[in-house]
Amino acid sequence: MSIDNSIPYKIYLTEDEMPAAWYNVRADMKVKPAPLLNPGTGAPMTFEELRGVFCDELVRQELDNDTAFIPIPQAIRDFYKMYRPSPLVRAYCLEEKLDTPAKIYYKFEGNNTSGSHKLNSAIAQAYYAKQQGLRGVTTETGAGQWGTALSMACSYLGLDCKVYMVKVSYEQKPFRREVMRTYGASVTPSPSETTNIGRAILKEHPGTTGSLGCAISEAVEAAVSNPGYRYVLGSVLNQVLLHQSVIGLETKAALDKYGIKPDVIIGCAGGGSNLGGLISPFMGEKLRGEADYRIIAVEPASCPSFTRGKFAYDFCDTGKVCPLAKMYTLGSGFIPSANHAGGLRYHGMSSILSQLYHDGYLEAVSVEQTKVFEAAEYFARVEGILPAPESSHAIRAAIDEALKCRETGKEETIVFGLTGTGYFDMVAYEKFHNGEMSDYIPTDEDLARSLASLPQIPGQD
Amino acid sequence: MSIDNSIPYKIYLTEDEMPAAWYNVRADMKVKPAPLLNPGTGAPMTFEELRGVFCDELVRQELDNDTAFIPIPQAIRDFYKMYRPSPLVRAYCLEEKLDTPAKIYYKFEGNNTSGSHKLNSAIAQAYYAKQQGLRGVTTETGAGQWGTALSMACSYLGLDCKVYMVKVSYEQKPFRREVMRTYGASVTPSPSETTNIGRAILKEHPGTTGSLGCAISEAVEAAVSNPGYRYVLGSVLNQVLLHQSVIGLETKAALDKYGIKPDVIIGCAGGGSNLGGLISPFMGEKLRGEADYRIIAVEPASCPSFTRGKFAYDFCDTGKVCPLAKMYTLGSGFIPSANHAGGLRYHGMSSILSQLYHDGYLEAVSVEQTKVFEAAEYFARVEGILPAPESSHAIRAAIDEALKCRETGKEETIVFGLTGTGYFDMVAYEKFHNGEMSDYIPTDEDLARSLASLPQIPGQD
Numbered sequence: 001m002s003i004d005n006s007i008p009y010k011i012y013l014t015e016d017e018m019p020a021a022w023y024n025v026r027a028d029m030k031v032k033p034a035p036l037l038n039p040g041t042g043a044p045m046t047f048e049e050l051r052g053v054f055c056d057e058l059v060r061q062e063l064d065n066d067t068a069f070i071p072i073p074q075a076i077r078d079f080y081k082m083y084r085p086s087p088l089v090r091a092y093c094l095e096e097k098l099d100t101p102a103k104i105y106y107k108f109e110g111n112n113t114s115g116s117h118k119l120n121s122a123i124a125q126a127y128y129a130k131q132q133g134l135r136g137v138t139t140e141t142g143a144g145q146w147g148t149a150l151s152m153a154c155s156y157l158g159l160d161c162k163v164y165m166v167k168v169s170y171e172q173k174p175f176r177r178e179v180m181r182t183y184g185a186s187v188t189p190s191p192s193e194t195t196n197i198g199r200a201i202l203k204e205h206p207g208t209t210g211s212l213g214c215a216i217s218e219a220v221e222a223a224v225s226n227p228g229y230r231y232v233l234g235s236v237l238n239q240v241l242l243h244q245s246v247i248g249l250e251t252k253a254a255l256d257k258y259g260i261k262p263d264v265i266i267g268c269a270g271g272g273s274n275l276g277g278l279i280s281p282f283m284g285e286k287l288r289g290e291a292d293y294r295i296i297a298v299e300p301a302s303c304p305s306f307t308r309g310k311f312a313y314d315f316c317d318t319g320k321v322c323p324l325a326k327m328y329t330l331g332s333g334f335i336p337s338a339n340h341a342g343g344l345r346y347h348g349m350s351s352i353l354s355q356l357y358h359d360g361y362l363e364a365v366s367v368e369q370t371k372v373f374e375a376a377e378y379f380a381r382v383e384g385i386l387p388a389p390e391s392s393h394a395i396r397a398a399i400d401e402a403l404k405c406r407e408t409g410k411e412e413t414i415v416f417g418l419t420g421t422g423y424f425d426m427v428a429y430e431k432f433h434n435g436e437m438s439d440y441i442p443t444d445e446d447l448a449r450s451l452a453s454l455p456q457i458p459g460q461d
Numbered sequence: 462m463s464i465d466n467s468i469p470y471k472i473y474l475t476e477d478e479m480p481a482a483w484y485n486v487r488a489d490m491k492v493k494p495a496p497l498l499n500p501g502t503g504a505p506m507t508f509e510e511l512r513g514v515f516c517d518e519l520v521r522q523e524l525d526n527d528t529a530f531i532p533i534p535q536a537i538r539d540f541y542k543m544y545r546p547s548p549l550v551r552a553y554c555l556e557e558k559l560d561t562p563a564k565i566y567y568k569f570e571g572n573n574t575s576g577s578h579k580l581n582s583a584i585a586q587a588y589y590a591k592q593q594g595l596r597g598v599t600t601e602t603g604a605g606q607w608g609t610a611l612s613m614a615c616s617y618l619g620l621d622c623k624v625y626m627v628k629v630s631y632e633q634k635p636f637r638r639e640v641m642r643t644y645g646a647s648v649t650p651s652p653s654e655t656t657n658i659g660r661a662i663l664k665e666h667p668g669t670t671g672s673l674g675c676a677i678s679e680a681v682e683a684a685v686s687n688p689g690y691r692y693v694l695g696s697v698l699n700q701v702l703l704h705q706s707v708i709g710l711e712t713k714a715a716l717d718k719y720g721i722k723p724d725v726i727i728g729c730a731g732g733g734s735n736l737g738g739l740i741s742p743f744m745g746e747k748l749r750g751e752a753d754y755r756i757i758a759v760e761p762a763s764c765p766s767f768t769r770g771k772f773a774y775d776f777c778d779t780g781k782v783c784p785l786a787k788m789y790t791l792g793s794g795f796i797p798s799a800n801h802a803g804g805l806r807y808h809g810m811s812s813i814l815s816q817l818y819h820d821g822y823l824e825a826v827s828v829e830q831t832k833v834f835e836a837a838e839y840f841a842r843v844e845g846i847l848p849a850p851e852s853s854h855a856i857r858a859a860i861d862e863a864l865k866c867r868e869t870g871k872e873e874t875i876v877f878g879l880t881g882t883g884y885f886d887m888v889a890y891e892k893f894h895n896g897e898m899s900d901y902i903p904t905d906e907d908l909a910r911s912l913a914s915l916p917q918i919p920g921q922d
Contacts, residue, residue, distance in 0.1 A: 001539065008476050009542040015469050078462065081470040082554075082845050093543075093617070111572045113847040113882070155842040156554075175636075175887035181894050182841050380643050381616040384543050386574040421574070423884045426636035433642050 001096045010087040011254040018085050019249040020072060022242050024061075025280040026352060027068035028287040031359055033238065033351035034326035036062075037313060042457055045323050053223060054239075055230045057128040061239040068284075070242065072124075079123045079156060080246065083112035088254040088415075093382040095402070102405035104398060105262075106418040107251045107278065108385065113179070116388065116420030117274050118149035118234050121243035125232040126153035126161075135228035136160025140190065140215035142169055143343065144176030145388075145420065146234030151185035161185040162229070164192070164218045167210035176424050190215040197221055197319070211335070212345075213318025220321055235271030236316060236325070236350050244277025251415065252281045262293060264401055266416040268393035269297040269306065269364070270343060272350030278417040279362075286361060296401075297353065297364040298393040300372070301441045302340040305330055305349045306357055306364035308447060313457045314348055324455060327354040330442075331450030337440035341428035342369045343390035347450070367396045368439040373432040375399050376422065388420040389428055462557050471548040472715040479546050480710040481533060483703050485522075486741040487813060488529035489748040492820055494699065494812035495787035497523075498774060503918055506784050514684060515700075516691045518589040522700040529745075531703065533585075534592075540584045540617060541707065544573035549715040549876075554843040556863070563866035565859060566723075567879040568712045568739065569846065574640070577849065577881030578735050579610035579695050582704035586693040587614035596689035597621025601651065601676035603630055604804065605637030605885065606849075607695030612646035622646040623690070625653070625679045628671035637885050651676040658682055658780070672796070673806075674779025681782055696732030697777060697786070697811050705738025712876065713742045723754060725862055727877040729854035730758040730767065730825070731804060733811030739878040740823075747822060757862075758814065758825040759854040761833070762902045763801040766791055766810045767818055767825035769908060774918045775809055785916060788815040791903075792911030798901035802889035803830045804851035808911070828857045829900040834893040836860055837883065849881040850889055 003009065026032055035044035050059040061070065072080070091104040109117035129137050136159050141147030147163040154161035163185050170177055170189035180187050190210045191198040195218045201208060208214075223231035234240065255262060265282055267275035275297050285291040297306055305328045315332040316322040327348045334347040349357075356362045369389075376392035378399070379385070387395060398416040405412050422429065431437045454460070464470065487493055496505040511520040522531065533541075552565040570578035590598050597620050602608030608624040615622035624646050631638055631650035641648050651671045652659040656679045662669060669675075684692035695701065716723060726743055728736035736758050746752040758767055766789045776793040777783040788809045795808040810818075817823045830850075837853035839860070840846070848856060859877040866873050883890065892898045915921070 003539065010476075012473055015471075078464065082550075089543075113841070113845060113884075115884075152845060156845065174891065175884075178887040178891045178894065179847060179884075182838055182847060182890055184842060377643055380574070381645060384574060384613055384617065386640060386643060423574075423576075423636075423640075426639040429643055430635065430639045433639065 001092055003092060007090065007258045009092070010089045011258065012087050013085040013250055013253055015081060017253055018077070018080065019246055020077070021069040022072055023245040023249055023280050023284060024064065024068055024070060024242050025283050026065040026238065028284045029355065031355055032065045033355045036323040036325055037457065039315070039320065039324050039455065053220060053231050055129045055132045055134060057131065058125060058239050061242055062237060073127060076123055076127050083119065085250050086111060088251055091383055094379065097382045098399065098402050098406065100402040100406045101409060101411045102402040103411065103413045104402055105415045107247060107415065108418045109247060110385065110388070110418065110421035114145065114149035114152055115423060116145050116149065117244060117247055117277065118146045119152060120246050120277070121234060121240045121273065122149035122153040124243040126150065126157050126159055129230055130157045130159050134230055136162060137230055137232045138162040138164070138219040138223040139232050140164045140212060140219045142166050142212050144169060144173055144180065144424065147185065148176060148179050149234070150232065151180040151183035154185065155183040162222055163187045164190040164215040166190055166212055166215050173424065190218050192218060195221045211318060216317040217319035217321045235273040235346070236348065238352060240273045241276035241280065241350055241352055244273050245280040247274070247277040247417065248280040248282065251278065260413060262415040263412040264294045264296065264414045266296045266298060266394050266397045266401070266414065268344060268390050268417065268419065269299050269349065269353070270390060271346045272353040274417050274419045276350050276353050283356065283361060295362050296397055297357070297362055298397040299364060299366050300340065300342055300344050300393065301366040301368045301439065303330065303336045303345050304366040305347065307366045310451055311354060311358050312454055313460055314454055316348060324457065325351050327351050328357065330447060331453045333453045334450035339438055339440055340369060341389060341431060341437065342372050342393070343388065344393065365397055367393055368441070370437055370439055372396050373429070373437060385418065386422050387418060388422045389425050391417070391419040394418070462553055464553060468551065468719045470553070471550045472719065473548055474546040474711055474714055476542060478714055479541065480707055481538070482530040483533055484706040484710055484741050484745060485525065485529055485531060485703050486744050487526040487699065489745045490816065492816055493526045494816045497784040497786055498918065500776070500781065500785050500916065514681060514692050516590045516593045516595060518592065519586060519700050522703055523698060534588060537584055537588050544580065546711050547572060549712055552844055555840065558843045559860065559863050559867065561863040561867045562870060562872045563863040564872065564874045565863055566876045568708060568876065569879045570708060571846065571849070571879065571882035575606065575610035575613055576884060577606050577610065578705060578708055578738065579607045580613060581707050581738070582695060582701045582734065583610035583614040585704040587611065587618050587620055590691055591618045591620050595691055597623060598691055598693045599623040599625070599680040599683040600693050601625045601673060601680045603627050603673050605630065605634060605641065606881065608646065609637060609640050610695070611693065612641040612644035615646065616644040623683055624648045625651040625676040627651055627673055627676050634885065651679050653679060656682045672779060677778040678780035678782045696734040696807065697809065699813060701734045702737035702741065702811055702813055705734050706741040708735070708738040708878065709741045709743065712739065721874060723876040724873040725755045725757065725875045727757045727759060727855050727858045727862070727875065729805060729851050729878070729880065730760045730810065730814070731851060732807045733814040735878050735880045737811050737814050744817065744822060756823050757858055758818070758823055759858040760825060760827050761801065761803055761805050761854065762827040762829045762900065764791065764797045764806050765827040766808065768827045771912055772815060772819050773915055774921055775915055777809060785918065786812050788812050789818065791908060792914045794914045795911035800899055800901055801830060802850060802892060802898065803833050803854070804849065805854065826858055828854055829902070831898055831900055833857050834898060846879065847883050848879060849883045850886050852878070852880040855879070
């Protein structure tokens with residue numbers, strides 16, 4: 001293995017090189033992402049309408065399509081110092097094993113107890129809630145990654161944190177639940193008796209194990225009906241991509257520091273928080289015509305929003321209580337097959353990324369889950385880190401690109417986002433080891449059925 | 462919170478500041494640790510006797526009481542670069558919360574998939590096995606931390622790895638088992654049908670859930686009866702403390718870089734691998750009379766080798782197949798109460814640390830497990846990292862020292878080892894959250910009973 005000693009194996013920025021402002025890619029988009037719509041009136045959601053659900057400063061960030069750089073408050077920068085900068089790692093061992101001329105780098109966001117990049121936005125959202133004098137925040141969580149991140153941020157700031165956890169996960173993933181309890185969050189299995197909508201669902205479906213859509217509805221109800229509470233969300237929203245830009249800004253600063261220019265940038269995509277954050281400053285250069293990069297979104301073949309979805313206004317949640325967003329969607333009623341273990345199961349996609357994809361600034365590929373877990377295990381064995389299934393979608397695509405370079409002989413520089421670790425996903429790994437994992441790709445009929453639920457909006461097919 | 466901006470929040474060495482040689486504290490000990498004895502003859506174990514069990518270079522390191530610095534082979538240094546240097550973190554938030562004038566630093570070894578410092582020795586032991594042309598190594602594991610580290614190292618080097626995992630852990634902790642399988646290790650629940658001793662135990666106790674002693678015996682048998690295999694061990698041995706000196710060397714280099722002189726150095730102690738590694742260069746200065754430090758070993762009150770054990774020759778394993786070591790021991794038949802969830806359950810202690818403690822270079826304190834988990838949760842909430850129960854013993858002692866400083870007003874500098882993360886220990890945290898955790902301290906009668914099993918050695922009481 002030949003190591004280039006002029007560049008660190010792992011590039012860490014110094015603390016004074018860390019970003020002092022988030023980058024808002026919307027400022028450089030010629031076609032802005034479509035606004036959220038009020039599902040009742042079909043009109044764009046206003047500041048006044050949104051502030052009952054989200055705290056004020058976050059609504060401002062959500063609606064701000066113009067300010068390119070938004071300073072990161074000092075308290076958040078201090079918190080970032082506890083687990084950032086995250087390293088940009090040269091995957092020497094992977095390159096050697098693949099026998100590729102490609103140079104592969106990954107930005108590793110898993111070195112914190114939440115196990116993922118989610119903490120970058122959780123601390124920001126909790127901070128603004130605290131600044132507004134709120135008592136607490138509510139949210140939903142499926143597997144628990146976002147709930148964990150939020151509970152950590154709230155614990156740090158002394159804010160109450162109510163997490164509605166999909167009942168089946170609450171029961172089957174007790175470890176994530178205990179992590180959240182360690183950080184003082186109250187974790188309620190959803191549906192629950194604590195909300196009107198929860199009680200109604202339990203009455204209608206007494207044995208239900210819950211769904212993310214139901215948990216969102218309960219969390220929103222708990223926020224608007226408890227004085228001093230607001231609802232927070234870990235992906236999809238513009239504000240979340242803004243906070244996650246810290247990933248991309250650090251990545252770019254680390255590359256620039258050593259004069260490295262990437263050819264391809266790869267990220268996994270569920271709701272878009274990681275991908276949007278990782279690519280933002282590179283996308284900015286591309287939008288301004290200053291540089292060109294191939295930017296690839298990787299999604300599961302079992303939940304293929306970009307590659308097989310429709311660019312249309314849709315509900316953000318299966319419960320249909322949230323505003324409408326224009327995005328690539330599979331329909332809010334779409335639920336991936338039960339054998340899908342790899343995360344990224346959201347039916348829609350960030351409006352920002354959807355617009356960029358629609359305008360041709362972004363490629364997308366879909367990968368099947370057994371191929372994803374093969375890549376995950378391969379990566380673990382050569383690079384040491386056991387990756388989250390979500391992150392392993394990006395690994396799969398990076399390996400595929402590196403193998404293409406082996407064929408063509410091109411010395412491309414590939415950068416991908418390693419969003420997190422898989423320590424709480426060992427049930428999925430076990431399935432994979434036992435040969436019990438299968439691939440499922442929705443049929444055209446499946447998608448036509450779930451897309452039939454798109455809301456009726458003037459001007460929408 | 463007032464942050465000293467002249468010193469990084471987290472001190473990372475640059476890659477060229479990383480240690481190029483391990484430090485062997487035995488070279489500076491006036492009274493050397495007592496040699497391992499052959500349990501049959503009572504004579505010191507020779508190179509020839511040990512090389513059937515351990516690979517040659519490791520036996521040399523085990524027996525070398527004189528060489529102060531042993532170069533770290535380049536391949537191991539390259540592997541270290543994948544997850545090292547580990548950060549030395551200033552615990553600003555903890556200091557503020559405790560309202561103490563003390564300055565607290567911790568060396569965090571949990572940022573790798575094995576979740577602990579164990580990888581530092583695993584890669585070294587696997588490397589020398591590979592160099593010797595061996596096919597593979599065998600070991601035992603209880604909770605799975607060491608087995609995970611070893612499987613990662615073996616996977617990296619292309620070495621076969623056979624792990625005997627205590628059956629009750631194999632069944633109750635399937636996640637660790639799956640991590641090891643991800644890295645290609647074969648994990649066998651112990652006792653098993655694969656060894657003579659396993660078959661004998663199963664015949665005598667058909668329903669047994671196993672013990673660490675039995676797993677050690679099976680692993681040793683598997684090593685000596687399979688051509689091309691050797692046995693490896695994650696703690697207690699001199700060679701392990703040598704490899705773990707990388708922790709202390711990095712810590713000292715980071716402190717020296719910013720002119721920081723610690724007053725107190727604290728580490729948890731089970732078999733001694735972490736404590737021995739963390740303190741080694743500081744102990745070296747102390748032994749040479751160049752500096753003075755308070756050095757504190759922290760052990761569980763339920764398994765108090767230093768504070769209530771006897772300094773005597775004893776079996777290293779409950780199966781009594783290994784050589785005898787002179788150490789602080791509770792007797793090889795000692796088993797901590799079943800309600801002990803906090804790790805560090807070894808009946809004995811590294812011979813090096815035992816000699817240093819005997820000679821007054823080291824203090825020891827014992828802490829009860831509910832106090833340990835209180836400290837763990839407190840630390841998680843203010844510093845963000847969810848610590849391993851083992852590491853939390855050191856946190857407990859560091860907090861107690863910092864609180865003493867609040868009373869005395871002394872601005873002491875406290876450094877402690879945060880050996881790992883608790884992500885696979887959530888069952889213990891759950892017990893703690895549910896108020897189901899209790900403290901158990903062995904009675905004097907309990908200890909007298911287990912100490913009655915000490916072997917009969919000439920000159921030993």
